[in-house]
Amino acid sequence: MAQFGCIWPKGELHREDALKAVGEDGRKIPLQSRITAYYKDGSIKWTAHTAKAKGLGEHFCVERLKKGEKEAAAQHSLRLTEQKNGILVETDRVSFFAGASGEKLISDYRVDGKCRIMALTSVLRLERRMWEGENVSSAVTGFTGRIQKVTAEEAGPLRAVLKFEGIHKNDAEEMIPFILRLFVGADDCRLDMQYTFAYDGCEETDFLKGIGLKAVFPAEGKIYNRHLRFLGDAGSFSESTANLLTWRPKIPEELYEKQCRGEAVFPEGEALERVNTVIKAMPFWDTYDIVQDAPTHFSIKKKQAGEGLCWIDCIHGLRARGGLAFGSEAGGVMLGVRSFWQTYPSGYTVKGLSGHEIEAVTWFYSPSSDAFDFGHYANRGYNQSYYEGYDFKGASACGIAVTSECSLELTKEMCACEETLGAFTESVSNPAVYVGTPEYYHSCRAFGYWSLPEGNTQTERWLEGQLERALDFYRQEVDQRNWYGLFNYGDFMHTYDRFRHQWRYDMGGYAWDNTELVPTLWLWLMFMRTGRADAFEMAERLSRHSSEVDVYHFGPYKGMGSRHNVRHWGCPCKEARIAMAAHHRYFYYLTGDRRMEDIFEELKDNEFTFLRKDPLGEFYDKENMVFPTHARSGPDWSSLCANWMTQWERTLDERYLKKIQTGSQDIADTPLRLVSGPDFEFDPASAHLRYIGERATGGTHLQICMGAPSVWMEMADMMEDERWKDMIAEYGEFYYLPREEQLKRSEGSIGERQFTLPFMAAAMGAYGAVRRKNPWLADTAWRILLHAMVTDLDTEGFVIHEENNVGNRPVLKEIPWISTNFTAQWCLNVIMVLDFIRERLPRTMEEVKALVAGEPPENWHKA
Numbered sequence: 096m097a098q099f100g101c102i103w104p105k106g107e108l109h110r111e112d113a114l115k116a117v118g119e120d121g122r123k124i125p126l127q128s129r130i131t132a133y134y135k136d137g138s139i140k141w142t143a144h145t146a147k148a149k150g151l152g153e154h155f156c157v158e159r160l161k162k163g164e165k166e167a168a169a170q171h172s173l174r175l176t177e178q179k180n181g182i183l184v185e186t187d188r189v190s191f192f193a194g195a196s197g198e199k200l201i202s203d204y205r206v207d208g209k210c211r212i213m214a215l216t217s218v219l220r221l222e223r224r225m226w227e228g229e230n231v232s233s234a235v236t237g238f239t240g241r242i243q244k245v246t247a248e249e250a251g252p253l254r255a256v257l258k259f260e261g262i263h264k265n266d267a268e269e270m271i272p273f274i275l276r277l278f279v280g281a282d283d284c285r286l287d288m289q290y291t292f293a294y295d296g297c298e299e300t301d302f303l304k305g306i307g308l309k310a311v312f313p314a315e316g317k318i319y320n321r322h323l324r325f326l327g328d329a330g331s332f333s334e335s336t337a338n339l340l341t342w343r344p345k346i347p348e349e350l351y352e353k354q355c356r357g358e359a360v361f362p363e364g365e366a367l368e369r370v371n372t373v374i375k376a377m378p379f380w381d382t383y384d385i386v387q388d389a390p391t392h393f394s395i396k397k398k399q400a401g402e403g404l405c406w407i408d409c410i411h412g413l414r415a416r417g418g419l420a421f422g423s424e425a426g427g428v429m430l431g432v433r434s435f436w437q438t439y440p441s442g443y444t445v446k447g448l449s450g451h452e453i454e455a456v457t458w459f460y461s462p463s464s465d466a467f468d469f470g471h472y473a474n475r476g477y478n479q480s481y482y483e484g485y486d487f488k489g490a491s492a493c494g495i496a497v498t499s500e501c502s503l504e505l506t507k508e509m510c511a512c513e514e515t516l517g518a519f520t521e522s523v524s525n526p527a528v529y530v531g532t533p534e535y536y537h538s539c540r541a542f543g544y545w546s547l548p549e550g551n552t553q554t555e556r557w558l559e560g561q562l563e564r565a566l567d568f569y570r571q572e573v574d575q576r577n578w579y580g581l582f583n584y585g586d587f588m589h590t591y592d593r594f595r596h597q598w599r600y601d602m603g604g605y606a607w608d609n610t611e612l613v614p615t616l617w618l619w620l621m622f623m624r625t626g627r628a629d630a631f632e633m634a635e636r637l638s639r640h641s642s643e644v645d646v647y648h649f650g651p652y653k654g655m656g657s658r659h660n661v662r663h664w665g666c667p668c669k670e671a672r673i674a675m676a677a678h679h680r681y682f683y684y685l686t687g688d689r690r691m692e693d694i695f696e697e698l699k700d701n702e703f704t705f706l707r708k709d710p711l712g713e714f715y716d717k718e719n720m721v722f723p724t725h726a727r728s729g730p731d732w733s734s735l736c737a738n739w740m741t742q743w744e745r746t747l748d749e750r751y752l753k754k755i756q757t758g759s760q761d762i763a764d765t766p767l768r769l770v771s772g773p774d775f776e777f778d779p780a781s782a783h784l785r786y787i788g789e790r791a792t793g794g795t796h797l798q799i800c801m802g803a804p805s806v807w808m809e810m811a812d813m814m815e816d817e818r819w820k821d822m823i824a825e826y827g828e829f830y831y832l833p834r835e836e837q838l839k840r841s842e843g844s845i846g847e848r849q850f851t852l853p854f855m856a857a858a859m860g861a862y863g864a865v866r867r868k869n870p871w872l873a874d875t876a877w878r879i880l881l882h883a884m885v886t887d888l889d890t891e892g893f894v895i896h897e898e899n900n901v902g903n904r905p906v907l908k909e910i911p912w913i914s915t916n917f918t919a920q921w922c923l924n925v926i927m928v929l930d931f932i933r934e935r936l937p938r939t940m941e942e943v944k945a946l947v948a949g950e951p952p953e954n955w956h957k958a
Contacts, residue, residue, distance in 0.1 A: 096254050096280050096287070097148035099529040100131065100141055100685045101157050102539045108139040113160040115167060116146055123167035124150045126157070127253040131684060132744040135815060140744060143687025145254045147282075148527040155529075173251035173281035181245055184255060186281050193257050193277070195245045200259050200275060200308075206284050211426060211505050213311040216240055218456060219263040219271050220305035221296065222466035235304050235462070238263035240273055248276075248689060255279040256689060270295055271306070276689055285504040289690060290459065293496040293648050298469040305462030310503065312453045316424025318374065320359045321448045322510035323383055325395060326416040326520055331513045332395055332409065333357055336380050336448040344369040357510040359424060379449040386442035386463040387415050387435060390579040393442075400449055418520030419443050420511040421453065427506040429516055430457055431523035434636075437579045438499065440464030459499040460581055467582070472661050481603030484658055485713065489667020494647035497581055498639060498690055530685060533626050542681060543809035544862070545620045546929035552938040557892075558925055561884065564893035565918050566621055568910060570629055575908065582663065583607070585640030587614060589659045593911035596902040606661040609645045610637075610673050612855075613802040614919040619681035620926050638682040642694050646674035654701025654738075655708060669708050672730035672801045674698060677737035699742040699751065702726075702735050702779040711774060714792050722776035722785050727792070729773055730801035732758055732784065737806045740813060754782040755810065759819055761786070767841055769822040770829045773798045789845050796852040799830075800920055804858045804927070820866060827863030830856040831875045853954065854883035857924040861931035873935040874946070880924055881937075882947035883917075883956050890940055893918075912957050921956070 108114075116124040124146055132141035144157065160166065176183040181195040191204035191212070204212035217240025224233045242261040249256040259275040271292055278287040292306055314321065321336035339351045339360070346369050350360050362370045381400035387393040395409040417435025422428055432441050442461035447453045460467065471490035476483040502523045511519070537547050550556045569587060572578070576598065578586065588598035590605040599605035608614060618634035621627065644663050646656040656673025658666035676698050683691035709715075711725035726732045736755055743751040761784040765771035774792050776785035791798070804823075811819040829837060830850045837845060850856070860876035863869065884892050898907045929936070937943045 096145050096278065097151060097527040097529055098143065098145050098687050100143050100683075100687045101531065102141050102536065102541045102684070103139055104539055105134045105140070106136065106138045108142070108159060109137070110139065112139075113166060114142065114144075115158055115160050115164075116144070116151065117156045117158055118150070118152055119154050124155065125167045125169045125253055127249070127251070129249070129687075131687060133747050134744075135813060137747065141684045145249075147253070151527075151529065169252035169281060171282040173253070173255055173279070175247050175250045175255055182247060182257065184257070184279055186279075189279075189284060193245050193259070194242050196242050198239050198241060200240070200242065201277070201286075206426075206505060209425075210313055211284070212503075213313060213452065215308060215310045217261065217263065217273050217275065217290075218305070218307055218309045219292075220303075220462050221270075222302040222304040223300050224302060225300070233302075233466075236265065238265050238269075238271070240264075241269070251281060253281050255281075258689070270301075274690075274693070275308075283504070285502060287500070287502045289498060289500050291496055291498040291643070291690065291693075292459075293494065294469060294492050295494070295649070296469070298471075298492055302466035302468055303460055304466045305458055306460045307456050307458040308501070309454060309456045310428075312422075312428060312455065313425050314423040314447065314451055314453045316359070318379055318449055319354065319370065320509055321421075321423050321453075322354075322357050323421040323445060323448065324357055324419070324510050324513070324516060325385055325443075326418040326513075326516060327393065327395075327410065327412040328414060328416075331516065333510075333513075334380065334397075334409075337374065337377060339370060339373075341373045341377065344372055346370060346373065357420075357512060359509045381449040382444070382446040383409075383448075384442070384444050384463055385415075385419065386458075386461040387417070387439045388442075388461070388464045390414070390436065390439060390577045393436065400447075416517075416520050417441065417524070418516045419445075419455075420506075420516045421445055421448070421455070422506070422509045423448075423453070424509060427508050427510050428453075428455065429502075429504045429506060429511050429519045430455065431502050431520045432457060432459070433500040433502075433523050433526075434584065435524070437584050438581045439579060440581070441499075457501050457503075459497070459501075469664075471665055476667055477603045482605060483603035483660065484666050484668035487667055489669070490657075490660075490662060490665040491650075491652070492662075492664045494650040494652060495645075495664055496643045496648050498643050499581075528628075528631065528686070530626065530631070533624050536623050540812065541684075542619070542623065543805055543812070544858070544930050545624055545926050546933065547624055549933070552936070553940055554937050554943055555929075555933075557890070557940060557943075558929070558936075561892045562621065562922055562925060564895075565922050566618075566627070566630060566633075568893055568895060568913070569915075569918070570633060571908065573633075575904070582644050583640075585636035585638075586645075586663070587637075587915050589916065590914045591909070591911065593909075596898060596907055596909060601661060603661060604659050604666065607659055607663050608915045609657060609659045609663060609666075610641045610678055611659045612800050612916045612919045613678070613805075613923065614915055615641060615678040615681075616802055616805055617919045617923045617926070620923065623681075624926060635682055635686075638679045641673075642679045642691065648697055651707045652704060654698050654704050670710060670730070671701060671704075671734040671738075674701070675734035675737040675802070675806075676741040677734070677802050677806050680737075680741055695738070695741055695745065698738040701738060702754075702777075702782070705731075705777060705779055711792050715774075720776055722778040722783070724777050724779065726775055726777035726784065727773045727798065728762060728769065728771075728775060728784070729798035729803035732775070732777070733798075733803035733806050734801070736810055737802070740806070740810050744813065752814070755814065757782040758784050759816070759822075763818060763822065766844060767829075769826040770841070770845075789841075789848055791848050794852075795848055795850050796855055799826075799859055800852065800855040804856075804862070805923075808858075808862060823859065824863035824866035827856065827859035827861070827876075828867060828869065828872050831860050831872060831879065853879045854924065855920045858927035858931070861928040864935075865931050870935065873932040876928060876932065877936055878946050878950065879954065880921070880928060881943050882950040882954055883921055885940075885943055885947055886952075886955055887944045887948060889957070890944075917956050 116126040127145040182193040219238040257277040274291040276289040319337040393415040396406040414436040469492035622630035655669040658668035660666040705724040739751040857880040864873035
């Protein structure tokens with residue numbers, strides 16, 4: 096099944112309207128639809144859909160049904176029946192029970208009346224470590240998932256979505272909550288799964304040793320008709336539990352050859368007598384363990400059943416594709432984990448191949464790898480030297496989460512052939528993604544203001560080249576630097592060290608980026624404007640990572656995220672802007688991903704977390720405050736606005752619109768409106784901001800470099816608030832005024848407050864130039880933005896340099912001056928400014944050099 100989202104022009108689609116999918120040949124395709132967002136007037140803004148990917152083809156349209164027109168009927172039935180202890184799921188061929196309690200997520204999965212899956216459970220292993228001086232002892236403790244709730248989020252006609260919520264337990268304790276979403280198609284024997292776990296252990300003692308899903312399958316038939324196949328680097332590793340290659344009595348070679356192809360063999364006559372003789376005196380390989388334990392290494396080992404028997408190595412390889420098939424005469428199973436090697440240490444354990452039940456665990460974190468340590472790398476912070484926020488230790492992993500995706504498909508044959516397994520694995524790793532054209536998204540103003548590539552002038556072509564180079568560099572850098580792993584995949588590093596030819600992975604606030612200066616928005620808008628598949632892939636992975644690992648899903652910091660650090664959760668600064676919905680709205684509306692709905696629910700009221708973690712608590716005396724906490728208009732309040740507007744458009748709940756309007760009115764009432772502050776006292780209960788003067792803790796640029804311009808501009812359109820639009824425009828102009836004029840207009844109230852890093856305000860300036868019809872402001876915005884990348888002596892921009900035998904590479908490709916902060920902000924502002932004032936852009940690079948001549952050198956990126 097394919098899942099995708101559609102945006103609709105305002106006023107075109109309403110709740111009572113039904114939809115259809117129409118293929119290129121004009122035929123209607125069965126479609127399952129739901130509403131995901133509304134416009135202010137109640138008309139539908141975004142919808143999410145499910146359809147059979149094979150039926151959709153390469154191109155299709157989603158349209159409103161005409162009056163009296165019938166929807167395309169689903170060809171297969173899908174029924175969900177609520178029962179006392181769970182939900183009975185039935186299709187034309189399949190039935191199973193989804194539990195609402197106990198250990199079994201699903202049980203008695205039958206195909207054509209025959210049991211094919213006996214049970215599916217969640218399993219956890221923690222390694223507990225104890226220290227006595229220099230001696231360390233450890234023990235592995237096992238847990239099994241216990242279901243607390245099951246919900247049918249969708250119930251057909253094409254697909255059902257079941258959401259299981261639970262926690263892992265053993266006889267003594269419970270910990271590590273999990274969510275499993277199970278996607279069930281009406282016409283196949285495949286289960287697609289989205290699995291989320293959250294860490295709530297003690298970092299000093301609770302190390303993650305293994306977590307995954309265990310399925311139990313009945314096995315039938317002869318022992319030599321048990322087979323396993325795994326897709327490694329190339330081809331496949333393929334073996335039988337009982338290899339019919341013997342010394343004596345000699346078995347016909349054609350049987351062994353057929354067996355090696357993964358086919359069932361049924362010897363007759365003398366051959367059968369020889370097989371029956373030898374089967375009594377040969378080893379049976381009962382258990383296989385497969386692990387991708389590094390980004391460039393996987394291994395397979397096997398053993399016989401029984402205690403005290405050793406493992407023997409089968410093969411070693413580099414980057415496994417990760418598809419697994421196995422089975423018996425009862426039928427076969429295929430398993431796949433999305434991004435198998437990229438999210439190492441993933442793996443599988445298949446046990447019981449020589450018995451009557453085969454137990455297969457899909458490991459999202461394999462116990463065959465070293466246990467994961469959630470602890471911090473230091474007992475303090477390094478604010479003065481390494482930009483860590485504060486000098487005290489503020490690391491905590493309690494409350495972070497990880498989401499993985501996997502699939503299971505049943506086959507009639509004992510073990511899928513290499514071609515079939517390869518196609519299945521490809522469908523897991525690279526599922527079909529359907530999107531609209533950039534031109535259509537742009538016409539609907541999807542996600543606010545951004546430009547389409549045109550390239551009509553030399554300067555436009557140069558800018559487009561820089562945007563492409565930046566994207567290409569980071570795509571290649573992920574692989575060059577091996578930014579992989581279950582807790583890392585999707586993120587980038589923050590700042591480069593040109594002397595070590597390495598990113599500053601070990602330097603506090605300069606290591607993992609954690610959405611600093613919104614690379615999420617840059618990548619998503621690069622996809623929106625180009626339709627590039629690699630841009631979508633990078634943005635999707637960053638959204639998945641940053642919405643899970645970088646933020647807290649429960650506990651005192653719920654709804655907050657951790658600022659950039661050596662460990663994703665390492666910085667003592669916990670802020671709303673890292674977790675805000677603005678990072679992930681693109682992913683949700685384009686795909687309809689259900690996990691994002693959990694995230695948005697966590698965020699909708701996260702302003703109350705400010706009572707426990709005041710964003711400016713280290714800078715103001717609590718005794719002199721009127722309101723209980725603080726919020727800067729940006730990035731704190733602007734991030735709350737992103738959460739509130741997302742909740743409002745998803746539900747039309749007016750309470751969240753009211754929160755936005757309350758704060759925007761408070762800002763409008765200050766002496767300089769949006770220019771004022773940006774530090775405010777804040778009351779989460781009422782959503783009011785209290786003006787406390789002209790102070791910018793951390794710098795005025797923080798008001799607009801964390802995604803606020805994108806949020807505020809889209810928010811203004813959603814609310815149809817002309818005053819707020821005027822305030823954005825006024826701010827954009829003020830940022831670029833000469834210092835004397837700023838002091839004059841503010842009557843000196845801004846004092847020493849500086850409007851630094853002006854290239855980050857270019858989109859605000861361009862917005863102001865259009866709304867205020869100010870050509871001087873337009874030219875100034877372009878001059879500042881272009882000068883950040885251009886001087887009269889240097890126009891090379893994001894040019895890659897090659898170095899030999901450094902960075903553990905024979906040829907290292909690097910941009911020595913690069914930082915993700917600069918890249919994300921410069922690219923984002925270029926994309927937005929082109930949409931506002933393209934006509935004021937100098938046409939040639941010589942004109943660009945003339946425009947930027949005389950700009951202060953400190954405003955250049957290489958300064």
